[in-house]
Amino acid sequence: SFFRVTSFWLESAEKFFSFEGPLRGYFFGMADADVSSQETFVPGAECFFRHPTEGWVLGAVQSGPEGDRYVVESRDPNAATGSFTVKLSELAPVVQGTKDPVRDLLMMPYLHDSALLYHVRTRYFEDQIYTHIGPILLAVNPFTYEIPHYRADRMGQYIAEGTAALFGNSALPPHSWSVAHEAYWLLRTKGENQAILVSGESGAGKTEAVKIVLRYLACCCTRFAPEATKARTLGIADCVEATSPILEAFGNACTCLNDNSSRFGKFIAVHFDRNGLLCGAEITPYLLEKSRVMTHAKGERSYHAFYQLLAGATDEELQSWHLTRDASAYPTLAAGRAVHIEGVDDAAEYATLRKAMTTLRIDPSEQEAIYRVCAAILHLGKVHFVDRKSAAEVLDKSPLEIAAELLRVSAELLEFNLTQKETALYVTPLTAAIAGDRRDALCKALYKGIFDRLIEQINAHLRAPPDSLKGGCWIGLLDIFGFERFEHNSFEQLCINLANEQLQNHYNHCVFERDMTEYRSEGLAVDDVLFADNQATINLLVGWLGIFDLLDNECIAPQGTDLNYLANCENEHKHSRSRAFERHKLKKDVFSIRHYAATVEYSVKGFREKNMDTLSNQLCKVMHKSDCVFVRQLLPQPEDDGVRKEAAPGEPSTPTTPVAPVGPGRFRQHFSTVGSTFRASLRELMDRILTANPHWIRCVKPHPCRKPRHFQGSSVLAQMQCAGVLETIRIRRSGYSVRMPHSDFLSHFRILLGNRLCSPTARTPSELCKDILTTEGFLQRSGKDTKLDVQVGAKKVFLRNSAYSALETTRGVLQRRNAITVQKFARAVQSQRLGTLLRRHAQQRALFCGLEASRRHEETFHSEMVMFQQCEKYARRGVEALHKELHSELYVSATLAKEALLQQRRRLREALAAAEDRKRV
Numbered sequence: 001s002f003f004r005v006t007s008f009w010l011e012s013a014e015k016f017f018s019f020e021g022p023l024r025g026y027f028f029g030m031a032d033a034d035v036s037s038q039e040t041f042v043p044g045a046e047c048f049f050r051h052p053t054e055g056w057v058l059g060a061v062q063s064g065p066e067g068d069r070y071v072v073e074s075r076d077p078n079a080a081t082g083s084f085t086v087k088l089s090e091l092a093p094v095v096q097g098t099k100d101p102v103r104d105l106l107m108m109p110y111l112h113d114s115a116l117l118y119h120v121r122t123r124y125f126e127d128q129i130y131t132h133i134g135p136i137l138l139a140v141n142p143f144t145y146e147i148p149h150y151r152a153d154r155m156g157q158y159i160a161e162g163t164a165a166l167f168g169n170s171a172l173p174p175h176s177w178s179v180a181h182e183a184y185w186l187l188r189t190k191g192e193n194q195a196i197l198v199s200g201e202s203g204a205g206k207t208e209a210v211k212i213v214l215r216y217l218a219c220c221c222t223r224f225a226p227e228a229t230k231a232r233t234l235g236i237a238d239c240v241e242a243t244s245p246i247l248e249a250f251g252n253a254c255t256c257l258n259d260n261s262s263r264f265g266k267f268i269a270v271h272f273d274r275n276g277l278l279c280g281a282e283i284t285p286y287l288l289e290k291s292r293v294m295t296h297a298k299g300e301r302s303y304h305a306f307y308q309l310l311a312g313a314t315d316e317e318l319q320s321w322h323l324t325r326d327a328s329a330y331p332t333l334a335a336g337r338a339v340h341i342e343g344v345d346d347a348a349e350y351a352t353l354r355k356a357m358t359t360l361r362i363d364p365s366e367q368e369a370i371y372r373v374c375a376a377i378l379h380l381g382k383v384h385f386v387d388r389k390s391a392a393e394v395l396d397k398s399p400l401e402i403a404a405e406l407l408r409v410s411a412e413l414l415e416f417n418l419t420q421k422e423t424a425l426y427v428t429p430l431t432a433a434i435a436g437d438r439r440d441a442l443c444k445a446l447y448k449g450i451f452d453r454l455i456e457q458i459n460a461h462l463r464a465p466p467d468s469l470k471g472g473c474w475i476g477l478l479d480i481f482g483f484e485r486f487e488h489n490s491f492e493q494l495c496i497n498l499a500n501e502q503l504q505n506h507y508n509h510c511v512f513e514r515d516m517t518e519y520r521s522e523g524l525a526v527d528d529v530l531f532a533d534n535q536a537t538i539n540l541l542v543g544w545l546g547i548f549d550l551l552d553n554e555c556i557a558p559q560g561t562d563l564n565y566l567a568n569c570e571n572e573h574k575h576s577r578s579r580a581f582e583r584h585k586l587k588k589d590v591f592s593i594r595h596y597a598a599t600v601e602y603s604v605k606g607f608r609e610k611n612m613d614t615l616s617n618q619l620c621k622v623m624h625k626s627d628c629v630f631v632r633q634l635l636p637q638p639e640d641d642g643v644r645k646e647a648a649p650g651e652p653s654t655p656t657t658p659v660a661p662v663g664p665g666r667f668r669q670h671f672s673t674v675g676s677t678f679r680a681s682l683r684e685l686m687d688r689i690l691t692a693n694p695h696w697i698r699c700v701k702p703h704p705c706r707k708p709r710h711f712q713g714s715s716v717l718a719q720m721q722c723a724g725v726l727e728t729i730r731i732r733r734s735g736y737s738v739r740m741p742h743s744d745f746l747s748h749f750r751i752l753l754g755n756r757l758c759s760p761t762a763r764t765p766s767e768l769c770k771d772i773l774t775t776e777g778f779l780q781r782s783g784k785d786t787k788l789d790v791q792v793g794a795k796k797v798f799l800r801n802s803a804y805s806a807l808e809t810t811r812g813v814l815q816r817r818n819a820i821t822v823q824k825f826a827r828a829v830q831s832q833r834l835g836t837l838l839r840r841h842a843q844q845r846a847l848f849c850g851l852e853a854s855r856r857h858e859e860t861f862h863s864e865m866v867m868f869q870q871c872e873k874y875a876r877r878g879v880e881a882l883h884k885e886l887h888s889e890l891y892v893s894a895t896l897a898k899e900a901l902l903q904q905r906r907r908l909r910e911a912l913a914a915a916e917d918r919k920r921v
Helices: 002-017 024-035 111-125 154-160 162-168 176-190 207-222 225-249 304-312 315-320 345-359 363-382 397-409 411-419 430-462 492-521 536-540 547-554 564-571 605-611 617-624 629-634 674-690 713-722 725-734 742-753 764-774 801-920
Strands: 046-051 055-067 069-074 085-086 091-093 128-135 136-140 194-200 265-272 278-286 385-387 390-394 421-424 426-429 471-483 581-583 588-594 599-603 693-700 740-741 789-793 798-799
Touching: 002 430, 024 397, 046 069, 046 085, 046 111, 055 111, 055 713, 091 629, 111 136, 111 725, 128 536, 154 162, 154 176, 154 207, 162 176, 162 315, 162 411, 162 693, 176 194, 176 207, 176 471, 176 564, 176 693, 194 207, 194 278, 194 492, 194 564, 194 674, 194 789, 207 225, 207 265, 207 278, 207 471, 207 693, 225 304, 225 345, 225 430, 265 674, 278 430, 278 588, 278 674, 304 345, 304 363, 304 605, 345 363, 345 564, 345 629, 390 411, 390 430, 397 411, 411 421, 411 617, 430 617, 471 764, 471 801, 492 599, 492 605, 492 674, 536 547, 536 588, 547 564, 547 605, 547 674, 547 789, 564 581, 588 617, 605 674, 629 674, 693 713, 713 725, 725 798, 740 742, 740 801, 742 764, 742 798, 742 801, 764 789, 798 801
Parallel strands: 136 693, 194 471, 194 693
Antiparallel strands: 046 055, 046 091, 055 069, 069 085, 128 136, 265 278, 265 471, 385 390, 421 426, 581 588, 588 599, 740 798, 789 798
16 A cells, blocks of 8 residues: 555656646746747757648648658648658748637738648638638538538628628638628718729539528628618519529530639629618620630530520420530530530520520520520531542531521532632632631631620610719629649630739739738838839730730731740840740740749740631621621621721730831731730720729639538649738738737746836837847847837837748747756656655654564464464363263263163063952952
């Protein structure tokens, strides 16, 4: 018993003073906390390490360094598990407070991609798919509608907050509703137009985000409206939502990234009257991918409308359009070898589409004309040309004749203008390749005409009455393609990335201005705060003799080629006014541009053709001779051949007149290129956005498999880079990336004062912060910052990364030194207490030995007494047994004697009786 008590005491004391005991947090905790906040990685320190597929992962250093390599172990249950060997450059520190949840990730004490990804991943697996990152709302597509926090029945809670939720004061979790709420109430309170810019890669959920915002705006603006007004407003919202099936059918397609990918951008201006009620909308499309009408990559489809037509139209309709239900019978639909989408019923989608057209009051005759032209496009896709001696000829005229019948034009005239070029002076036979290009251009122009015509019909139905627009404002919803970088990039990607460059430039300036506003409100000196933007790349693309200007010039040149265009680009930019351009050293038809998100390589093959993409004037005339009014409205009015116009002397090329710079006396043709049209529409879009107060929603696809509860960190990180989220951090780093309230700065860095006293005048937190910074040499005694690495504002301390790292390093050295001092005293106290315990143990051991001897003597005496008692007991039992035996024998003897006497007495009596009897006888 004594041994057990003593052992327990010794084990408890050892554990209490060891590195595993409760004093660890008091004596040694500061040193451990500092290890995780430094850029020196020792075993046991927490860190972020770069993983090949998971991006940045939270872990801990196990061993190292061996050279520049460390062995780290993952500690993130939502990411990869196990141990990994990484380089020093693939490690990032875990600064104090980095893992603490914050409402806005820009409020983290230290900004780094690793911490950003850690919070996004953690929130995703906690079913928090929305995250604020400064002015950006990051929306991670959950691929499910079963998240409790974001069900439609929660919308009322956001609406009920009203103006109290403005400027980030909402108490509810982040949501697309939050962005819509702030945009609406800023429109109401300030009377300013608002713009909500939604972007992301294909499959990230942009279109769904726009739908969510539209529905919220409709419900929010009618909260206190009378029932009749509410019904009318919600009816307009229903009509806006009814446009989705139409736009998705004619503007969406199945791609490798998304089964329902939008192949165009759109800007929806939602108009509100002076009372804040939704009164109408207008849709502006951008850059429809016309090339998908004729071809697409393996595993992809053309636009949904074609497949829905074949699957859902009645047998009579198909017969009248000479179609079959087999989509693989049409080359333009079967190019990707994927005519069906798993889980999608094209016939049902066709019925929904026709219902939406009826809802938007598109006349049935026009609906029939739309699908008749779509059928004509399918038949034109089956027309093939072969080279003969004189000119190209149609291999099989049956599809051409059917297409001409559906378009209500002459088949002979259509064939002639596909295979021959006619001018005012002569007729030139064309090759089969050129004839095929003409056919493709006609099909793409017809489909683009259908799409534009549908947009016109939709806008005619949704457009607000002029009286409602007086005194009202609008909220613009931009649903546009995100930054694209594929294995093979062409002209389409260049246009898309130009749009993203312009939007990112606008975003950069907005974020920088917001930072500058905060600096000024804090009373900081901002004259030396630099801002690096992407204007150089924009100038390279759309500036004077930029990439697009040179391409337009090459399109005008009679003998222009793609390689000649690339050579002109290299000659113009290699020495460079712009470092963003570089020609590939091995591939002769590839050049690269350094965009804000990444460097992208473009192949110039087909650039000139795609930029011209012009429909033959003769074919345009053929279409305008159609007996169908709808067909005549699809294409622009044809020009008269040979008309020229003299250019003004020295007039430069512009996006609206995309031609080469010309001098006096030169002539230029009137024609428009795809690039110039797109730049003009993009400039118009930017002009509209600049007149509005912007809000940003960046949609992210968590995993390429498009399934719930799947997250691939590297993919998400790349999307955040393309969406400009990481650019926000770069901008913040270019200024003061670390912003700490005075109280937090004091509690964190007060150790830097050591034994030195504060300035006698330092009484307020601001003065104490200045004294700490002065002690470390960052401020002069006057409190002025000579290098602007640190500034003390009215409420916060602003530090650049270099200054913060220097302060953290000094703090870490002091913490380690203090921790070692504390450890010395702790171990001394431990030794003293262990000595006292050992002395007490020796004393109690001696006492125990005496007590043990007495106990053993008593045990011996007791055993002898027991033995004596046992012997006495056995003896007594023997005597008792003998006595009992003797008593038994005497009893037997007496009984026998008695019986013998009685027997003798009976014999005597019998003898006497016999003698008397004899006497009587």
